[in-house]
Amino acid sequence: MVLRDKILTTLLIIIMLLNTVDVITDYYLGIPMWHIIQESCIVLASAMGALYIIRESLHRRQHIEHLKNQLTLSHSQLAKASEEMQKARNDFAHAIQQQFGQWHLTQSEQDVALLLLKGLSLREIGEVRDTKEKTVRQQASSVYxxxxxxxxxxxxxxxxxDFVSP
Known part of the structure; x- marks a missing residue:
C-alpha cells in the first residue's frame, strides 16, 4: 500500500471510529433521530471509503506482481531467443566457411568474400585489408x-x- 493510501485509510478509519462513538453517545443522550442517521451515514461513508482504498491498493499490488512476472518471463524468453539467434549466426557462419572450403577459396579470397557479404564496397574492403582496390577487385572476380x-x-x-524462399 502506498503511503498516500495508508494515510487516507487511517484518516477514514479515525473518522469512522470517532463518529461511531458520537452516534452511540448521541443515541443514549436522546438526540433526535435525524441527527443520528446523519452521523451514521458519515460512519458508513468513511467505512466504505476505507474499504475501497484497501481493495484498490490490493488490486494494484496484484497487478504489479503480475506485470513483474510477465517482465521476468519476457526477459527469459528474450535471453532464450538471443541464445538461439547466436547459435543460428554461428551455424550460418560455419555453413559459409564450409562453402568457401568447397569452392577452394584462399584465405584472402575468404576474407574478401565475407566483407562482400557484409556489404562493403571494393574500396572499403581495400581500406580494411590495407590492399589496393584493384587487388580486391581481382580477388572478388576469383571468388565469383x-x-x-x-x-x-x-x-x-x-x-x-533459402532464407527468403517460400
Missing part, C-alpha cells in the same frame, strides 16, 4: 568465378536464397 556466379548480387543471393 569459383562460386559460379556473375557478381556480388548473385553471390549474396546464393547464401540468402
Amino acid at each position: 568465378e569459383k562460386a559460379g556466379v556473375e557478381g556480388r548480387h548473385e553471390f549474396a543471393a546464393w547464401f540468402l536464397e
Whole structure:
C-alpha cells in the first residue's frame, strides 16, 4: 500500500471510529433521530471509503506482481531467443566457411568474400585489408568465378536464397 493510501485509510478509519462513538453517545443522550442517521451515514461513508482504498491498493499490488512476472518471463524468453539467434549466426557462419572450403577459396579470397557479404564496397574492403582496390577487385572476380556466379548480387543471393524462399 502506498503511503498516500495508508494515510487516507487511517484518516477514514479515525473518522469512522470517532463518529461511531458520537452516534452511540448521541443515541443514549436522546438526540433526535435525524441527527443520528446523519452521523451514521458519515460512519458508513468513511467505512466504505476505507474499504475501497484497501481493495484498490490490493488490486494494484496484484497487478504489479503480475506485470513483474510477465517482465521476468519476457526477459527469459528474450535471453532464450538471443541464445538461439547466436547459435543460428554461428551455424550460418560455419555453413559459409564450409562453402568457401568447397569452392577452394584462399584465405584472402575468404576474407574478401565475407566483407562482400557484409556489404562493403571494393574500396572499403581495400581500406580494411590495407590492399589496393584493384587487388580486391581481382580477388572478388576469383571468388565469383569459383562460386559460379556473375557478381556480388548473385553471390549474396546464393547464401540468402533459402532464407527468403517460400
